[in-house]
Amino acid sequence: MRRVAVIGVGVTKFGLHDRTSAELFAEAAQDALTDAAIPATAIQALYYGNVVGGETEHQLHTGPQAASVLGIPSVPTTRFETACASSHAAFRHAVMEIAAGVSDVVLVGGAERVLNVSTAESTEYFAYASDAVWEQPLGLTFPGVFALIARAHMEKYGTTEAQMAAVAVKNHRHGALNPKAQFQKQITIDQVLRSAYVADPLKLFDCCPFSDGGAALVLASEEVARRHRKPVWVLGSAAASDWMLLGDKRDLSRVPATERAAAAAYRQSGLGPRDVDVVELHDCFTIAEIVATEGLGLFEPGAGGRAAEAGRTSLGGEIPVNPSGGLKAKGHPIGATGAAQIAEIVTQIRGEAGPRQVDGAKTGLTHTLGGNTATVLVSLFGRD
Amino acid sequence: MRRVAVIGVGVTKFGLHDRTSAELFAEAAQDALTDAAIPATAIQALYYGNVVGGETEHQLHTGPQAASVLGIPSVPTTRFETACASSHAAFRHAVMEIAAGVSDVVLVGGAERVLNVSTAESTEYFAYASDAVWEQPLGLTFPGVFALIARAHMEKYGTTEAQMAAVAVKNHRHGALNPKAQFQKQITIDQVLRSAYVADPLKLFDCCPFSDGGAALVLASEEVARRHRKPVWVLGSAAASDWMLLGDKRDLSRVPATERAAAAAYRQSGLGPRDVDVVELHDCFTIAEIVATEGLGLFEPGAGGRAAEAGRTSLGGEIPVNPSGGLKAKGHPIGATGAAQIAEIVTQIRGEAGPRQVDGAKTGLTHTLGGNTATVLVSLFGRD
Missing domain, CATH: 3.40.47.10 (Thiolase/Chalcone synthase)
Known part of the structure; x- marks a missing residue:
């Protein structure tokens, strides 16, 4: 298997937001891309975690929505849901995509919006x-x-x-x-x-x-990661x-x-x-x-x-x-x-x-x- | 990348059922395991597609539920949702897990129950x-x-x-x-x-x-697949x-x-x-x-x-x-x-x-x- 590194990270402030989860993710993703010093067009796949979007936003199929909001509508994208571990699951599967040699640069993350509904x-x-x-x-x-x-x-x-x-x-x-x-x-x-x-x-x-917020990571193969500052390796x-x-x-x-x-x-x-x-x-x-x-x-x-x-x-x-x-x-x-x-x-x-x-x-x-x-x-x- | 084959398949009858989606999946999965002539305990990961479970069954986190119903509660499992393409997405990611060398035998599938709610x-x-x-x-x-x-x-x-x-x-x-x-x-x-x-x-x-139903596939690495009848290769x-x-x-x-x-x-x-x-x-x-x-x-x-x-x-x-x-x-x-x-x-x-x-x-x-x-x-x- 090929080695994989994290070369960019981005997180929104967590708490009450007046934006959709796709918009929250986009903010985090832009920060992660800036951190990695790569353009969105370098992304070859999007791995996206979201849990209760169907319930709180009446929004399923959130992978392509997130990709569209980022302006990279054609990249393969999948939504992962393993309850509160969803974007960690997305991360693990993204590591496998790079390890398998399918892609070199993958965007991973997730977002949630729940403060638009009641605590009950x-x-x-x-x-x-x-x-x-x-x-x-x-x-x-x-x-x-x-x-x-x-x-x-x-x-x-x-x-x-x-x-x-x-x-x-x-x-x-x-x-x-x-x-x-x-x-x-x-x-x-x-x-x-x-x-x-x-x-x-x-x-x-x-x-x-309960919180609204988004987070994003740019993952890269070793070959790509070596060209970036401070790669952090997935061990x-x-x-x-x-x-x-x-x-x-x-x-x-x-x-x-x-x-x-x-x-x-x-x-x-x-x-x-x-x-x-x-x-x-x-x-x-x-x-x-x-x-x-x-x-x-x-x-x-x-x-x-x-x-x-x-x-x-x-x-x-x-x-x-x-x-x-x-x-x-x-x-x-x-x-x-x-x-x-x-x-x-x-x-x-x-x-x-x-x-x-x-x-x-x-x-x-x-x-x-x-x-x-x-x-x-x-x-x-x-x-x- | 390693070659991957399908060595077992199972599908329920599609239509009206009076069972949960997890139970529908279990029927298909048992058929797929029988078809592959392997026990459930040989499964190293479960890749599961489900779309509107949150809405029609009030059920998220369907991966471990499906694994539990099958009696293999400890296997890593992830739910995939890409609208109507969900279990094809699950399949593609499962192929990557085997191709990357993480696992040799993976169960893939999905299920849906919608006929328990109105057409509207x-x-x-x-x-x-x-x-x-x-x-x-x-x-x-x-x-x-x-x-x-x-x-x-x-x-x-x-x-x-x-x-x-x-x-x-x-x-x-x-x-x-x-x-x-x-x-x-x-x-x-x-x-x-x-x-x-x-x-x-x-x-x-x-x-x-609109339909209820489940489907399952057993995927295997080339080494395992060669020991089974009629492997069908993922090209x-x-x-x-x-x-x-x-x-x-x-x-x-x-x-x-x-x-x-x-x-x-x-x-x-x-x-x-x-x-x-x-x-x-x-x-x-x-x-x-x-x-x-x-x-x-x-x-x-x-x-x-x-x-x-x-x-x-x-x-x-x-x-x-x-x-x-x-x-x-x-x-x-x-x-x-x-x-x-x-x-x-x-x-x-x-x-x-x-x-x-x-x-x-x-x-x-x-x-x-x-x-x-x-x-x-x-x-x-x-x-x-």
Whole structure:
């Protein structure tokens, strides 16, 4: 297989926008093309992630729409949907297109618009990623899913609400350093613990927000990437799945798909968790970050909560997690999230992350989760 | 790149079903696995096409759901959506996964359920593949899109309603030979011409039906395929796009994306239109078949209507088109259609198509169109 690099990244500000998802993507894509110093006409394929466009914008077939808005209407384009991991899936398939020798320069990204509908509606649409026959009729929405996971983790390992709150506080502290973040303000443990319960034990400040936004990446073959500044190499990229139904999973305190995808990505790259300098992972809820740090092998099972509380995952800590602010503070436009995480890791590895830079970051990892933990993608990145 | 073969195919009956799309896919997938003589546990990835699941079933994240229903919950899986071309897109990306050396055995397919909602609702949901800002508010639905295309073709080339009717009559004649077809009865030119106008000049019998159904394919690397009976090789697979908005297209009598995708697929395979023995193409409306036969180079621009009327595309004619009955008679469960077309061509190349067999078919082509002609995929297949 041919080597693949990221040579350009672009991300919109996340939060409330008065534009379509295609327009949000176009802004991010133009930034990525400028960053890569290539014209749109150099793009040979477009890999596009979008999740609830059918529901919130009455828009399917979003691949060619995004290509048209960018002025490159004839490029092959596909929309990918793996719930909240959609643009990470788009990225992984794009890597395969270049690895297979089909193309040399591919644009990858995604966008989502949900703040044009009510919170009740977006909560329902997000729940479409759960099973429509067995789970949705029970009223199971995502805060409920992760509340069940949190309870399982608390019972098995003694994880506390204060430890979960520490994740939110840390990610808000990081987000305050990110001009693209939806929330750029710090919060306190006390604020998190006193916020309203959404799904016991998860409170409002344990939950990431609904967000509009777009993100884009320019990928290139080694031959093309060598001509560009600071290529960041894809060292591994893997996907794994798990039972769709929560009731089919044996142990809610773990996410087997994270463990499988991480094992595969580490194997591809020849690296292990101790080789990783910086991580962007899927903290849709604070408990999700704790479970992910364990599944990725950064900490032993059950140790994630204490590690967060001890500051081991903070900027300046031993393994900074979510320097961008994560989904919690940066925001979570679900179709864009996977690509935005990769954009952050590329920026970190280039050493261009400004006040949120992880000193000496050479190797980074991104982790994106879809649905009731049924889809996970993990990718690893490094520089020459 | 490594060579890729289709080693198993499965298709449900198309039409009204009282099952979820995941269950429909599972039936097709089990048939494909049986056909390939491999267990589900041999599958290394699942590539899944589904279009309006969010709308008609309140179900997104359909990849892991399909994997769970099949009992292979941990395999990497992605849902692809390129409107009516979704499972052809899934197929093309799966070919790249094998070509890149990532996997050796991949399950590809798709399913759709729409007959659980009203015709008015499904017509609206299908229109989500048009632009939500500029086209849907005008009331532009797919019969309207193809009526505009038909008018353009009639004005430019003198194509007649009787020529379009000949496509419907031919595809119903073929469909009557296909036990999986939604409509297994012959119709007459007179019946087509006397049927009610849906969007002038298109009448009811110019339009394919709404359908439920599933289709699946087992793809394998050359090394694995050599151990199986009658592998059918993928000789080329290409995608192309076009402007999303109908108003941005210069000449509605042509589909540039078909011409571009066909040129690329022919180039990959080293073949041309005269080398093709049998074609399954996207006849969502009769005019779509006429325009596609021209775009694929089977006939000169403007000659497609006369060719259909003269029987040149019938079983027994010089280049049989849609021996399965096509979307018109076989049915069009949109997420399954691309995979079902490939299943038919594989069956034809194996010489196992029974009463609808194209004598001596060695090389076949499939063509699938998405949305307002903004997405087209073309693939070519052959035997040793």
